[in-house]
Amino acid sequence: MSGTNLQQEHVDEAARAVARQAVVADLGRLALEHPGLEHLYDAAVRGLAEGLGCEFVAILQLDPALGALTCRASAGWEPEWIRPVPVDQSSHVGLTFLEADPVVVADLETDVRFKASHHLLEHGIRSGATVPIRGRGDPVGVLAVHSREARRYGVGDIV
Numbered sequence: 001m002s003g004t005n006l007q008q009e010h011v012d013e014a015a016r017a018v019a020r021q022a023v024v025a026d027l028g029r030l031a032l033e034h035p036g037l038e039h040l041y042d043a044a045v046r047g048l049a050e051g052l053g054c055e056f057v058a059i060l061q062l063d064p065a066l067g068a069l070t071c072r073a074s075a076g077w078e079p080e081w082i083r084p085v086p087v088d089q090s091s092h093v094g095l096t097f098l099e100a101d102p103v104v105v106a107d108l109e110t111d112v113r114f115k116a117s118h119h120l121l122e123h124g125i126r127s128g129a130t131v132p133i134r135g136r137g138d139p140v141g142v143l144a145v146h147s148r149e150a151r152r153y154g155v156g157d158i159v
Contacts, residue, residue, distance in 0.1 A: 016052065041073035044143075049075040054145040056125060059133070060085060060093060061141040069093055069142055081123055090115050096130040096142050104129045107150040126150045 045057040056076040060069035068084035071077070085093045092114050096103045105111050105128050108121055120128070128146035132139035 038073070045073045045075040048143075048145060052145055054147045056128075056144075056146040058082075058144045059141060060144065061133075062087065062097070062139070069097060072141070081119075083119075089113075092120070092128055093130055093142050093144055096132055096144075097139050100132045100134070100139050102129065102131045104152075106152050109150075120146060124148045 041059050045059060049055065049057045054076075056074070058074040058077060059072045061072045062068075063070045063084065066084050068086050070084050071082045074082060085091055087097050088094045089098060092103060092105055092108075095113070105114070108114070108126055108128070125146045126148055127150050128144060130142050130144045133141040133143055
């Protein structure tokens with residue numbers, strides 16, 4: 001990697017860090033100004049899509065009756081694409097929930113871990129990062145970001 005490319009990579013990461021901090025500040029303000037969670041969820045997915053440069057963002061919450069994660073808020077997803085995601089190891093989101101750790105997929109086309117993620121490929125999605133949303137101990141949901149480009153997600157993108 002040339003010095004110019006490395007320098008540009010650092011500039012890009014710094015710009016993403018500033019954008020993430022702005023999103024966090026906006027979410028804090030919204031939480032104080034509006035009592036309902038739905039408003040906060042919608043702002044969070046829109047802010048993350050913009051701050052991370054990802055076309056698709058979703059907050060999924062466990063529905064114990066279904067044994068699946070259901071979408072509470074999304075950005076970029078067409079309504080007909082949204083469906084409950086089983087809590088099992090066959091999907092990117094399901095594994096994240098079960099392991100209670102972030103899971104990064106740089107290229108879904110070559111990643112062999114997730115058979116159920118063909119749904120994502122059908123819509124041109126190539127990469128993603130997911131993190132558990134923790135309750136008082138166990139996860140209660142998953143935050144998922146996806147892109148149509150194969151890409152690497154840095155530690156700053158998922159922490």
